[in-house]
Amino acid sequence: xxxxxxxxxxxxxLLILGMILPILTAIVITVLFSPPTDGVEITGALxxxxxxxxxxxxxxxxxxxxxxxxxxxxxxxxxxxxHGLKENPELKRQHIAEMIVEKAEALVKDNMGDHFxxxxxxxxxxLALSAFSSLLSLFGLFPPTSDLNIVAGWAILVFALITYYKxxxxxxNYAKSFADPPxxxxxxxISEVATPVSMALRHxxxxxxxxxxxxxxxxxxxxxxxxxxxxxxxxxxxxxxxxVGLPAVLSIYFDVFSGLLQAYIFAMLTxxxxxxxxxxxxxxxxxxxxxxKKENKRNKQYNENKVLEEK
Amino acid sequence: xxxxxxxxxxxxCALGAGMAMIAGIGPGIGEGNAVARACEAIGRQPxxxxxxxxxxxxxxxxAETTGLYALVIAILLIFVAPDxxxxxxxxxxx
Numbered sequence: 001x002x003x004x005x006x007x008x009x010x011x012x013x014l015l016i017l018g019m020i021l022p023i024l025t026a027i028v029i030t031v032l033f034s035p036p037t038d039g040v041e042i043t044g045a046l047x048x049x050x051x052x053x054x055x056x057x058x059x060x061x062x063x064x065x066x067x068x069x070x071x072x073x074x075x076x077x078x079x080x081x082x083h084g085l086k087e088n089p090e091l092k093r094q095h096i097a098e099m100i101v102e103k104a105e106a107l108v109k110d111n112m113g114d115h116f117x118x119x120x121x122x123x124x125x126x127l128a129l130s131a132f133s134s135l136l137s138l139f140g141l142f143p144p145t146s147d148l149n150i151v152a153g154w155a156i157l158v159f160a161l162i163t164y165y166k167x168x169x170x171x172x173n174y175a176k177s178f179a180d181p182p183x184x185x186x187x188x189x190i191s192e193v194a195t196p197v198s199m200a201l202r203h204x205x206x207x208x209x210x211x212x213x214x215x216x217x218x219x220x221x222x223x224x225x226x227x228x229x230x231x232x233x234x235x236x237x238x239x240x241x242x243x244v245g246l247p248a249v250l251s252i253y254f255d256v257f258s259g260l261l262q263a264y265i266f267a268m269l270t271x272x273x274x275x276x277x278x279x280x281x282x283x284x285x286x287x288x289x290x291x292x293k294k295e296n297k298r299n300k301q302y303n304e305n306k307v308l309e310e311k
Numbered sequence: 312x313x314x315x316x317x318x319x320x321x322x323x324c325a326l327g328a329g330m331a332m333i334a335g336i337g338p339g340i341g342e343g344n345a346v347a348r349a350c351e352a353i354g355r356q357p358x359x360x361x362x363x364x365x366x367x368x369x370x371x372x373x374a375e376t377t378g379l380y381a382l383v384i385a386i387l388l389i390f391v392a393p394d395x396x397x398x399x400x401x402x403x404x405x
Contacts, residue, residue, distance in 0.1 A: 205379030
């Protein structure tokens with residue numbers, strides 16, 4: 001067992017603090033700024049302050065702050081995992097990091113083909129961001145994915161990627177893809193726009209429905225235990241008889257399982273849509289034609305130069 | 312009179328939210344069918360369990376979309392629409 005240097009340990013501790021501190025900051029902000037409720041209120045994201053802008057005021061909400069803090073936390077986690085990489089791994093975390101990278105690359109290769117193998121970091125980061133954002137509700141914080149704006153931003157990013165890969169085969173082919181049966185062109189345009197809308201609403205709706213059902217069941221159990229013990233004198237009436245246990249079990253499904261599944265599905269759909277938008281055969285054919293044209297032109301010029309020289 | 316109008320608005324919003332969630336029937340039947348077929352496929356080919364399960368999850372998520380549209384509309388009707396409609400009513404009546 002070789003000793004690690006003091007500098008190495010210091011950096012390690014700083015990175016671990018970088019992982020934990022953003023979450024603690026989010027908890028402190030929530031405790032300080034959220035208005036007092038009895039825990040049965042369903043509200044959207046809290047608006048902390050607004051920045052005046054020429055067209056419309058720009059609100060800074062709880063969802064944006066939490067999302068940024070999750071990003072910092074994931075960034076520090078990644079730095080921690082890759083801290084002290086060696087050719088012959090000594091640290092356990094290097095094995096875990098290598099396993100994650102291999103899994104992500106295999107997933108992308110299976111679903112998108114060899115041409116998109118560079119997409120692994122993007123897919124892995126969208127997966128991690130979505131999963132950690134949904135899991136934030138385990139700390140009692142506002143999960144950024146239950147705000148439509150955050151998820152819509154991701155969906156718009158995916159839509160931009162889809163359009164970019166469709167345009168790679170030329171604008172003419174892009175326009176032609178809408179008029180596949182010419183009579184159905186308007187419907188094709190609508191279905192193109194429906195892709196990001198349905199992606200955003202699916203993720204948002206799933207996470208939000210978990211929150212709403214959790215609050216409804218907690219309220220119902222509160223009423224039930226009040227009904228059962230309300231007649232008792234003193235502090236006995238306040239014993240949360242039925243609230244113990246059941247909400248936790250439901251939270252495993254609605255917060256953990258549903259959040260992770262939605263992250264996986266969002267990443268999966270991103271892969272399927274982006275790889276489906278790109279026609280590899282057509283792209284390679286067009287590129288070969290372009291190359292041939294260029295070569296012909298160059299040969300022609302070369303021959304002309306030769307003729308001139310001979311003269 | 313104003314109280315009656317506000318009552319009608321609140322009641323109709325609640326009714327509309329309830330009716331919107333009738334759409335939950337469709338995804339229920341669809342996902343049930345998908346899971347039944349996936350079980351059959353796993354029974355026939357146990358070695359393909361992994362890919363069948365991941366395809367099933369993605370298919371279920373897509374089948375769920377219409378139900379979630381209904382959910383979003385129901386949530387809008389419960390939490391957003393009443394305030395908005397009552398505000399419109401009070402501002403027009405003065």
